[in-house]
Amino acid sequence: MKPLVVERVVKHYGDKTAVNGLGFEVAEEEIYGLLGANGAGKTTTMRMVLGLILPDEGSIRYFGKPYSQEQLRMLGYLPEERGMYPKIKVSDQIIYLAQLRGMSRKDADANLKHWLEKFEISEYYNKKVEELSKGNQQKIQFIAAVIHRPRIVILDEAFSGLDPVNVELLKSTVKELRDQGTSILFSTHRMEHVEELCRNITILHRSNPVLQGSIKEIKSRFPQERVALAADRPIEGLERIPGVVSVARLENGSYDLRIREPETAQRILQHALSQGPIRRFELLEPTLNEIFIRTVGDRHE
């Protein structure tokens, strides 16, 4: 039984369609990526999963059961725009939120202390949220989303506004959660995070799911069209090789080539070797970033 199954959900706001026939499944120990440009329908989808709004068509099942009050307690939610009570003590509000999801006060308190220790911010237990730095507020927000040990966690732009050190800290925490069996629905604009964390993704574009599947499989659908090349001396005549679309010389002296089909790569290698030793040669698979831009950008016209 999959923890979260979304089946062909449709949501209209008046005559506008916000989500059109989206379906996906999130397994245990899986981080599922929900990608899309601003206004593509990610937040609406998450709100439907959270039960804040009901889908017009389709269904959402949690461990095989439809949405109900009991399901609420299995959900953890980190909203895109962070929100806490600025004037209330960290401990008070986290324990309050945990209690609302059915935890006992004692349990919540112990769990909060554990999390604060983990993030090395134990001294903020009795501080008001407004006294904390933005990064620490974010950590508190994250604790609020996971304090009640939810089975399904929804992270909307989890790492935005954090410095690289804290991004790594939170990322490793998310991975830990995943390894403990939590199903995570993850949305972000940062494709490198998706590549690192997610097994399966959906790219939404203007309310429609346009690309779905595992990252590996999606990448294999896109041809390898980039070659990275570096040599000690400049290489002449790269742009004259048949099949090469463009050549860009980077600041560090290496080349970034676009090709029409993968076979061209071998011709580039031979051409380069004929001029001298090669330091680096790689036929690159497309990054998720490129796939995203291509998928979403193509349909933009």
Next chain:
Amino acid sequence: MNSMLTVMKFTIRNKLYSKSYIITTLIIALLMALGANAPYLIQKLTGNSEPTKVGYIEGQHSEITQGLADYFAGQEEPDVTLVAIPPTGSEDSDIDALKQAIKEGKIKGYITFKENAEVGFPDVTYSSEKLLESSTSQALQGALQMVKTNIAVSAAKLTESQQKKLFAPVSLTSVQISLSEDEGTGKSVEEQATAIGLTYVIIILLFMAIMITGTMIATEITAEKSSRVMEILVTSVAPLKQMFGKIIGTFIAGLTQLVVLGAVLAANLSLPQNKDAFASFGIRLDSIDPLLLVFAVFFYLAGYFLFATLFAALGSMASRTEDMNQVVMPVSMLMLIGFYIAIYGLSNPDSPLVVVCSFVPFFAPFLMFLRIGLSDPLWWETTLSIVLLLATTGLLGWLSAKIYRTGILMYGKRPTIKELLKAMKAYKV
């Protein structure tokens, strides 16, 4: 149910522990204690405990000075005591002696007499260093008048019963009667004054309590929305439970404040010295009808829930605290109108405007209470007004819950009614 309790506890906790709440309660309690003791303090400060010492030359107009001394001696708290200064012989040196006595602090001022043959009673001059010592001169004036009358009366040789007749004061009492009840005993002047005062105080308290807590609820909801705590809250607890948890929690916090303030007031009023002081101002606390207090509590409850749900619904529609005032303005206006009609009604509790408006649910908490306190509404009038009020509270509570459910997830500019309806449909509430 459980999560509603959690919301309630959280709301109460944050209220009771907040600095502003504690400080406001303390300040109001202090003011109330002062207010309760004010009549006594005023009496204490103005009532001269020490009588003013007034000197006179011994032997001059002894009939009058003796009369004055008797008069002041008869007072419970004499305004003046007379001090005899031995005569020196000549008029000028007498004055010097009196002045010397003022210098030595034996007396504050002195009286001298000048014959006035026309009236048959000497003109009296009161001399003192102070410019406007009206209280002493007034006391002297009254006393002299009395002495003069006594001298005239004794000269006329009236019998005792004739004297009694002459001095008996006129008696006028006005009484409010009740026509609706057979045994209606009516209210005496003192009871009326107490009723008006009490009604006035309770209406102001009602208005302030509802207005302050209502705005507080709206502000908090808007703040939760603007700080986006709302998104987490809504996913953790059903909006209805959240809204009523907050309303009831704020209510309990407000009630705690009222109880504390009430206790302070009651404790101060029951101090022995205050009872007499209030009585002397015509306020008799024991004349308060306990039923009136029951009605006060009832209308406070009903009015609170009527307006609190409205404030909550409107608060949920504003995205930022700056917009909040604008959004809740219609309800604030409604309350203000009711309040002003009630203030007008204090002197005209039976005017058609007050009677008609006392059936309008938004005004009923103030106006029906006013009518019960000051005039005598028929039983069906009271019942109808209460039924309408309760029905409206229920209906608006239900409607507010729907608006709230929708409003809390709508961000951006303040929604129009059309947009709100559209969103309600979309959210399937």
